[in-house]
Amino acid sequence: MTGGVLNGAYERFYGTGPEWGEDQLTNHGPMAAEVLVRRGHEDAVGRWVDGYIRRLDELPSATGEITGESWAAALGDGRRLADWGVYFSRQLTEHPWRQVLATWWPRLLPGIVAGTTHGVIRTGHVVRALLAGAESEPALGELAHALAFWAARAQPPPAAGAPAGERDPAAALAALPRIPDQQGRVADRFGQLAGLAAWPASVASLRPPASGDEVLTRLAGLVDAAALRYLTHGHGQPVLLVHTATAPNAVLHTLPALPRELWGPSLAAIWATTAAIFSAYAPASGAPRSALPVPPGGPDAAAEVLGRAVAHGDEHVIKFTDTAAEVYTRTGQPDALAAALRVGSLIPAGN
Secondary structure, three states: OOHHHHHHHHHHHOOEEEOOOOOOOOOHHHHHHHHHHHHOOOOHHHHHHHHHOOOOOOOOOOOOOOOOOHHHHOOOOOHHHHHHHHHHHHHHHOHHHHHHHHHHHHHHHHHEEOOOOOOHHHHHHHHHHOOOOOOHHHHHHHHHHHHHHHHHEEEEOOOOOOOOOOHHHHHHOOOOOOOOOOOOHHHHHOOHHHHHHHHHHHOOOOOOOOHHHHHHHHHHHHHHHHHHHHHHHHHOOHHHHHHHHHHHHHHHHHHHHOHHHHHHHHHHHHHHHHHHHHHHHHOOOOOOOOOOOOOOOOHHHHHHHHHHHHOOOOOHHHHHHHHHHHHHHHHHHHHHHHHHHHHHHHHOOOO
């Protein structure tokens, strides 16, 4: 990890808000910069940030103080974004970052849908950098902003059964029902899940882990299944369905920084969230094979696809391709790289 380049990006994004525009779109800048640096594209960071940062809004001003006694009342209050940032900056100054993360992860986990999972994804990216040795004032500032965004936008996933079945992640994902009207905003779509008789049982059909190591295996399997499923179903909503893979991957890479007793609840929470997004946005039928891209072959296939994502420039394409390349490395399945090419064809080029 090239700390100087990443720290420079974190510093540039520090004064920007976590959302921008009238539609409150998520600021992906720090997350994409972390991917570019980790994947060896440091030379592209400055140009990419120059193009991306112009669209962002400034960080809002603080409105009051959050304390150890008042934090619960401020959870999910988007008006207090800046207040949460001040709070977490202070916590990370006074305590080691792993301690702050371990304290706040179980408090934030019930609201994991925050920012359509961008709260946990942004946290996962900076934790990955910290675990790789990029501990610095800018990185801790980015962690404060990530946790603040999660806290201010905290929102629970739709109620569902905890994993208690026999299905592996791919089978459980394939068995999920779809909401009757796949239109409208996230809240409108998620609101339909309570009326689906098959919804609780389908979520509960995932096989529960028997140990901490199995949590990692199950989460990796979920990331694999979601990335591969994007190849055939991503056209249902190209941007939202990216997060069925990138959100569980963020959790997967954060778990090593957390106490093991938090691993099982983390799997249950992100699985319910992933399932909800899939049921709300994925079409019932996949695209025909003839309409899907053919990935490159050879030992440099993953690097080639990552290079195409960097050239494409869209933040979702960069982040999904990072996850898909990891799936390819873990499984050897070329369809993971095909999914990365698919996302680049479905989402317009950025920057």
